[in-house]
Amino acid sequence: MKALRTCREIAALISEREDRTLKLSERAVIRVHVFICRRCTAWEKHVKFMRQGMNAWKNYRGD
Numbered sequence: 001m002k003a004l005r006t007c008r009e010i011a012a013l014i015s016e017r018e019d020r021t022l023k024l025s026e027r028a029v030i031r032v033h034v035f036i037c038r039r040c041t042a043w044e045k046h047v048k049f050m051r052q053g054m055n056a057w058k059n060y061r062g063d
């Protein structure tokens with residue numbers, strides 16, 4: 001497995017992380033990449049923010 005991935009692949013993995021449990025190697029790849037790449041750090045934050053928004057929406061709907 002390649003240690004370095006393109007931003008496109010990392011962004012896809014970060015999105016998938018919300019839907020499935022990633023392999024340990026996949027999580028490691030994200031962590032290393034995010035450490036050196038500002039763009040993917042921003043994307044990760046964005047995905048986390050969106051998920052929080054989704055959860056808030058789900059809670060709202062559940063009431």
Ligand SMILES: [Zn+2]
Nearest residue numbers: 007037039040
């Ligand atoms: Zn990147």
